[in-house]
Amino acid sequence: xxxxxxxxxxxxxxxxxxxxxxxxxxxxxxxxxxxxxxxxxxxxxxxxxxxxxxxxxxxxxxxxxxxxxxxxxxxxxxxxxxxxxxxxxxxxxxxxxxxxxxxxxxxxxxxxxxxxxxxxxxxxxxx
Numbered sequence: 083x084x085x086x087x088x089x090x091x092x093x094x095x096x097x098x099x100x101x102x103x104x105x106x107x108x109x110x111x112x113x114x115x116x117x118x119x120x121x122x123x124x125x126x127x128x129x130x131x132x133x134x135x136x137x138x139x140x141x142x143x144x145x146x147x148x149x150x151x152x153x154x155x156x157x158x159x160x161x162x163x164x165x166x167x168x169x170x171x172x173x174x175x176x177x178x179x180x181x182x183x184x185x186x187x188x189x190x191x192x193x194x195x196x197x198x199x200x201x202x203x204x205x206x207x208x209x
Contacts, residue, residue, distance in 0.1 A: 092193035092194065092195055093107040093109070093118065093120055093129065093187065093193075093194045093195060093196065094107055094120055094193070094194050095192055095193050095194070096122075096127070096189055096192050096193065096194060097192065099120060099121070099122035099127065099194070100122065101122055101123070101124075101125075102121075102122070102123060102149070102153050102154075102167070103121070103122060103146075103149065104119050104120065104121040104146065104148035104149060104156060105119070105120050105121075105146050106118065106119055106120075106132060106140075106142060106145060106146055106148070107119075107120060107129075109196065109202060110202075116131070116202055116205055117131070117132040117133070117140060118130060118131055118132050118185050119131075119132045119141065119142075119148055119156065119182075120187070120194055121148070121156065121167050123167040123168055126168070127187055127189060127194050128167060128168055128170070128184070128187075129184070129185040129186075129187045129194070129196075130156075130165075130170045130182035130183060130184055130185060131182060131183040131185060131205055133182070133183065134158045134160065134161070134163060134177065134182075135172065135177045135180040135181065135182065136158070136161055136163055136172075136175070136176045136177035136180070137158075137160060137161060137176075139160065141156060141157065141158045141159060141160075141165075142159055143159045143160075147159065150164055154167075155167070155173065155174075156170075156182070158175065161175055161176050162174075162175050163175025163176060163177050163178075165181070165182055169181065170182035170183070170184055183205065185200065185205070186199075186200050
């Protein structure tokens with residue numbers, strides 16, 4: 083799948099992200115869109131590819147369920163790995179020391195968008 087052209091699609095609205103919460107999003111169509119996670123921490127939106135570095139599958143089993151029970155970390159529901167919200171680094175679990183792949187984003191008119199210079203095809207190529 084080639085994305086090409088400007089990324090005008092909003093990933094989610096800023097209002098949909100409560101502080102210390104995460105939402106899933108997808109970019110593209112078909113069977114294999116690019117799946118991601120958007121999280122709001124201290125007023126800053128961070129986004130990552132929704133792909134566990136340990137097992138290569140999505141972190142969540144149900145829509146928008148990424149946070150650990152304490153609301154402090156992103157959590158892989160399959161193997162219990164915990165990830166720092168601001169860096170994506172795995173701080174506990176089978177992939178400790180690895181990290182989620184960051185997707186640079188920007189907020190435009192109250193919506194979260196992929197930054198215009200991001201090559202989304204490169205994300206799929208490394209999947």
